[in-house]
Amino acid sequence: MSVINVKNLVKKFGDLTAVNEISFEVQQGEVFGMLGPNGAGKTTTLEIIEGIQEPTSGQTSVLGMDSQKQSDEVKERIGVQLQASAYFDNLTLGEILDLFGSFYKKQLGPDKLLESVELRDKKNSLVKHLSGGQKQRFSIAASVVNDPELVFLDEPTTGLDPQARRHLWEYIRQINQQGKTIILTTHYMEEAQRLCDRVAIIDMGKIVALDTPANLINNLKSSYRINLTFAERMSAEIFKQVQGVIDARELTGDDQPQPRVQLRVNKAMESLPSLLGLVEQQEIRLEDIEMQPANLEDVFLELTGKELRD
Amino acid sequence: MIKLFIAAVKMQFRDRLSLFWAFVFPAMFIIIFGLFNFDRPGSTTIALVNRAPESGSEQYIKGAQQFIEGFKKVAYFKITEEYKTEDDAVKALKDDKVEFVLVIPATAAAPSSANGNLPHIQLRIVDDEKNKITNQIVMAGLRNFLAEVNLDIAKAPRLFSLNEEPLSAGEVKKIKYMDILLPGILGMALMTMSVIGLAADLSLYRQQRILKRILATPLKPGIFVIATVFSYLVLIAVQVTVLLALGHFLFGAQIYGNLINVYLLSLLGAILFLNVGFIVGSFSKSPSSASSLGNIITMPLMFFSGVFFPANSLPPVMYSVVQFLPLTPLLDALRKVSIEGASFLGLGKDLALVGGWILITLFVATRTFKFRQD
CATH class of the missing domain: 3.40.190 (D-Maltodextrin-Binding Protein; domain 2)
Known part of the structure; x- marks a missing residue:
């Protein structure tokens, strides 16, 4: 059963088309991810579904209700966490949850909510006294204050260190296990891959692919990524002639301490011997070789020709 | 609604910066001018x-x-x-x-x-x-x-003599500078509080996306606005009380008119300047730009509308303009009530001006202030 239905959604800000004819459905009980770089149109799409922005054209419905025309009913039954949203500086966590709960017909008590994200002992603290991870956990607790059927999380782990991020995934999974459907946006490949049942890959206002993470990766032309580290700068061009190599490029940028070439291949074991043979003939010494199975990052790269991080 | 109102009031009284502007800042004026003692007799x-x-x-x-x-x-x-x-x-x-x-x-x-x-x-x-x-x-x-x-x-006989009789049969009204200053400080304090305090709060709420977060709940934005306004009215009522008490008990300022009328006028002034606060808050991206813009608006009013002396002691040419500024009729009315004991009936012109400003600012505020900004 689909709980969210988006049809031909368009949102323009002046000359800029932020969302360009997007359509998709979200099924009940799943964790649905929208993966894409900043500015791809993820947040705008989410906020239109939540009923806090108006679309230029197209329809969005939540639990069978129109996001715009029945926005009050929709808002009663969804929980929302906004990207980089703060809460009142001069209220304690307990008071904030109590206050936000009072906006809904149905509400969960602050104690229970704080318990669920292990912030019970911070009930009387102010938000500004929490760490980044604690703030995000609190923000998730606040998003389920009305015991919603659907939870929208916009970039829930942005700005967190990897450990805090993994920690937060556990809470998101817990909420999902309570039977709540989750729709989240992220620009972290790993987050989408680990957390989401289905992922929509979004770029420049359009969905470029939508499937389970496993299917997205399996449908790639390349199944492996091979990184070759050289002692000196090495042109990527010569590797393109090797059989099975789909793409070869030099890695540049400040985060590259040494000259590297990245290859994407469809069958690593078949390509590797001829690759190594080619390297032997070169004057530049190979220092390191590294192989990775393809991930959503490669999906994005193959579909858009761009790195997710750019 | 009640919970929201209580929460809003709590926030007001926990915000140290706003408490400073509400109480300490105007109190400093009262204390400093009070200590000057402009009325000392026999100063020669x-x-x-x-x-x-x-x-x-x-x-x-x-x-x-x-x-x-x-x-x-x-x-x-x-x-x-x-x-x-x-x-x-x-x-x-x-x-x-x-x-x-x-x-x-x-x-x-x-x-x-x-x-x-x-x-x-x-x-x-x-x-x-x-x-x-x-x-x-x-x-x-x-x-x-x-x-x-x-x-x-x-030992010459006196043909004429003088017997001085006070105007009202009862007590003699000796108007002190503090009696004139205190209504001015009240007006200034509630103005800065309403304009700068509210504008800074609103821009902070927008900057931190709190307004948007509230929009994502079934709460009507209008109710949030009303609760915020009421929390300010509570703060301003406390502010008026504290400043009146300070002026009266520390420096002997007298309110000759009806105290209730002083509060009612303060309330009107608060409504007027809260409207201005919404307008300033609409144009400010951050609390610091809200307070600069707020100061640009309130500073000239503070000096020209007669906070420290009645505005009609300005040169007539200036007063002819200044009398129409929003703070001037409010301060004139406050002084008429507190010093002359005027009733609301005697404040027709001032009340009309304040009322006019309330309507104008309300109109502009409803056009400019938007909860959702796309």
Whole structure:
């Protein structure tokens, strides 16, 4: 059963088309991810579904209700966490949850909510006294204050260190296990891959692919990524002639301490011997070789020709 | 709704910066101006040098003595005899330690025809040209005093006399500077609080996406706005009370009119300036830009609308413009109530101006302030 239905959604800000004819459905009980770089149109799409922005054209419905025309009913039954949203500086966590709960017909008590994200002992603290991870956990607790059927999380782990991020995934999974459907946006490949049942890959206002993470990766032309580290700068061009190599490029940028070439291949074991043979003939010494199975990052790269991080 | 209102009030009283602007800042004005004490009586100090004992006759010394005793009874002047010679006294005058030097010469003046050919005491006055007004007052007072003394000595009958009666049969109303200042400070305090405080809050809520977060709940944005406004009205009522108490108990300011009317006027003023706060908040991206923009608007009002002195003491040309600024009619009305004890009926023009401003600012505020910004 689909709980969210988006049809031909368009949102323009002046000359800029932020969302360009997007359509998709979200099924009940799943964790649905929208993966894409900043500015791809993820947040705008989410906020239109939540009923806090108006679309230029197209329809969005939540639990069978129109996001715009029945926005009050929709808002009663969804929980929302906004990207980089703060809460009142001069209220304690307990008071904030109590206050936000009072906006809904149905509400969960602050104690229970704080318990669920292990912030019970911070009930009387102010938000500004929490760490980044604690703030995000609190923000998730606040998003389920009305015991919603659907939870929208916009970039829930942005700005967190990897450990805090993994920690937060556990809470998101817990909420999902309570039977709540989750729709989240992220620009972290790993987050989408680990957390989401289905992922929509979004770029420049359009969905470029939508499937389970496993299917997205399996449908790639390349199944492996091979990184070759050289002692000196090495042109990527010569590797393109090797059989099975789909793409070869030099890695540049400040985060590259040494000259590297990245290859994407469809069958690593078949390509590797001829690759190594080619390297032997070169004057530049190979220092390191590294192989990775393809991930959503490669999906994005193959579909858009761009790195997710750019 | 009740919960939201209580939460909003709690936030007001936990925000230290807003408490500073609400209470400490206006209180500083009251205390500083209160300590200046512009109303101190007998502020003119006269250095009296009596040289009669040096070489005068017994009768002459006695006459001088009588004069000095009588002179000291005139409460208006503060008399010091600490300077023994005329040179010392003149030096004190030059150093601005005294405003006046009065010398009783060592010997009587020569008999003159104007004086019925009798010797007499000719007092010498040294004054400073730059204190023209003080000099005139002191000279007038001295002449008056000498005339009385002369008449007493001559045992002349008085044909005319004066009996001063206060206007109202009961108490005498002595308007002090603090009575005039306090309504001004009230108006200034509630204005800065409403404009800068609210604008800073709103821009912070927008910057932190709190407004958007509220929009994602079923709460009607209008209810949030109303709760915020009410929390400000509570804060301003407390502010008015604290400032009135401070002015009254510390510096003896009097409210002659009805206290309820003072509160009602403050409420009207608060509504007017909260509208302005919404407008400023609409155009401010951050709390710091809200407070700069708020200051740009409130500062000129503070100086021109008569916070520290009634605006109608400005040059008439200026007042003809200034009287239409939003703070001016509010302060005029507050002073009419607190000093003259006016009722609301007597405030027609001021109330019309304040009401007009409320309508204008409300209109602009509803156009500019948007909860959702796409």
